[in-house]
Amino acid sequence: MTERSAEPVSAWTTYRRLLAYAGPYGGFTALAVIGMLFDALASGAFTWSLQPMLDDLFEARDPFAIRWLPMFLVGLFLLRGIASFATDYGMARVGRSVVRDLRNAVFQRYQALPASWFDREPSGQIIARITYSAEQVAQAVADALKVAVLDSLMVLVMIGVMIYQSASLTLYLFIMMPLTGLVWSVVGRRFRRYNRRIQSAVGEVTGMVEEAVDGHREVRIYAGQERETTRFREAVERNLRLNLTVAITSGLSTALIQVVAASALAAIVWRATRPDLLDTMTSGTFMSLIGAMLVMLPSLKRLTTVQAMMQRGIAAADDLFAVLDTPAECDSGQRPLLRTRGELVLHGVSLRYEAGDSFALRDISLRCPPGSVTALVGRSGSGKSSLVSLVPRFYEPSAGEITLDDVALQDYRLADLRAQIALVSQRVVLFAGSIADNIAFGSLHGVAREAIIEAAKAANAWEFIERLPQGLDSPVGEGGALLSGGQRQRIAIARALLKNAPYPDPRRSHQRARQ
Numbered sequence: 001m002t003e004r005s006a007e008p009v010s011a012w013t014t015y016r017r018l019l020a021y022a023g024p025y026g027g028f029t030a031l032a033v034i035g036m037l038f039d040a041l042a043s044g045a046f047t048w049s050l051q052p053m054l055d056d057l058f059e060a061r062d063p064f065a066i067r068w069l070p071m072f073l074v075g076l077f078l079l080r081g082i083a084s085f086a087t088d089y090g091m092a093r094v095g096r097s098v099v100r101d102l103r104n105a106v107f108q109r110y111q112a113l114p115a116s117w118f119d120r121e122p123s124g125q126i127i128a129r130i131t132y133s134a135e136q137v138a139q140a141v142a143d144a145l146k147v148a149v150l151d152s153l154m155v156l157v158m159i160g161v162m163i164y165q166s167a168s169l170t171l172y173l174f175i176m177m178p179l180t181g182l183v184w185s186v187v188g189r190r191f192r193r194y195n196r197r198i199q200s201a202v203g204e205v206t207g208m209v210e211e212a213v214d215g216h217r218e219v220r221i222y223a224g225q226e227r228e229t230t231r232f233r234e235a236v237e238r239n240l241r242l243n244l245t246v247a248i249t250s251g252l253s254t255a256l257i258q259v260v261a262a263s264a265l266a267a268i269v270w271r272a273t274r275p276d277l278l279d280t281m282t283s284g285t286f287m288s289l290i291g292a293m294l295v296m297l298p299s300l301k302r303l304t305t306v307q308a309m310m311q312r313g314i315a316a317a318d319d320l321f322a323v324l325d326t327p328a329e330c331d332s333g334q335r336p337l338l339r340t341r342g343e344l345v346l347h348g349v350s351l352r353y354e355a356g357d358s359f360a361l362r363d364i365s366l367r368c369p370p371g372s373v374t375a376l377v378g379r380s381g382s383g384k385s386s387l388v389s390l391v392p393r394f395y396e397p398s399a400g401e402i403t404l405d406d407v408a409l410q411d412y413r414l415a416d417l418r419a420q421i422a423l424v425s426q427r428v429v430l431f432a433g434s435i436a437d438n439i440a441f442g443s444l445h446g447v448a449r450e451a452i453i454e455a456a457k458a459a460n461a462w463e464f465i466e467r468l469p470q471g472l473d474s475p476v477g478e479g480g481a482l483l484s485g486g487q488r489q490r491i492a493i494a495r496a497l498l499k500n501a502p503y504p505d506p507r508r509s510h511q512r513a514r515q
């Protein structure tokens, strides 16, 4: 298994690293936090105003209060509206930006990871990381942060209002604090464990869908529907059970917290109605105090669920960071290489794949002189493709050395080395786009149209391309689905020939590429 299953780094370390991603959007974070502050203060002012509202308006009928309190209320909620808008927009801005940056970072990493990494990583995981995990991270950064800050402020402000109204009654409130903390920490640990499993379950589902969609013809011919459906049903079932476990944990913790809070409320009512306090307390003071307590309850409730959100985000972020921390392909060579003479020599090369336990190649020595053609012939599984994949350094030999023009492969710059090689693999790979895009792919993008046609002619592809209504600009479909197998192969060959063609600068007429 990969790093993911290793004991995770501490949640705090991960969170700090995530916050670093939010760093560039500090302005929006500040805006949001200021909004939260005003939001909480306005709510505090409102619960405080319950006291003069009852005592001055209805008991004392104070004309000043009668005149100004309604205005005060409108002003208060106007302020609160502006504050909560600033909060929501600021947090969304930060959260979405972080998702974009993480997606870009992970995708970029995918372009740099070695072939062996792709061998062992399930493709569903690879996709789910960008689609699903990144979203979870957004929640941790934005939603959870919002709840954590806003509701903590809310609780603080409300406690302030309560202490202001009656310090001795507020003391009773603190009965529930240690209990809440206990429930919180137990729940948090459970969440983290389950969310990690939910993530791999999502990856598993994605992978199965891919497989069944890619292989839809095979599935029908070999009557594999039953097997695919059963396997899929089991996977989504596992997914459901995991999610339910999280829901149960979350629901139970919420209920528990509320019971604790209600007990504290009961204790306050009991205390307030003892004779010694009953005389000093106005109904306004009592209402304001209870009001503050009631406003505080949903905040406390959300503070318990924020743990789940945050843990989900952190589990997802752990997974993303593990990929970002996976070393890229080794590219330490310094030597530039413009155009090779083409003298390729293998000196006692062996290869043992990380995943395999026996040698795929053992002590191979071979010399391919410049200007000659070398064909490798052998049984299936004898190591021909493996040998070839060593030349662009998709894998490193376990022993021995390969030289090109008498220089070891790893001494060249990787990009320069690969620029010398054209590849038509056993599995033809075409990319979404037009035929021209596929022949002039990557560094070839932008070559003259005539050169593309030339290559297509040399690969015997021109005859069918010419007959297509859109010619070179015809779309190939996803993975080349709109073309025949032979047509796909010919395009791959044209691509290889175009790369091989000696021309001074592949970008010499980039204007012509595509409209």
Ligand SMILES: Nc1ncnc2c1ncn2[C@@H]1O[C@H](COP(=O)(O)OP(=O)(O)OP(=O)(O)O)[C@@H](O)[C@H]1O
Pocket (backbone or CB within 6 Å): 119, 353, 354, 355, 356, 360, 378, 379, 380, 381, 382, 383, 384, 385, 386, 387, 426
């Ligand atoms: N990525 C990989 N990870 C682990 N083992 C591999 C990998 N690729 C190939 N192998 C193993 O290495 C051996 C050689 O495989 P290779 O693909 O080089 O054979 P080949 O000669 O190209 O066969 P074919 O003619 O069928 O294409 C096989 O036993 C195969 O199981």
Ligand SMILES: [Mg+2]
Pocket (backbone or CB within 6 Å): 384, 385, 386, 426
């Ligand atoms: Mg092969």
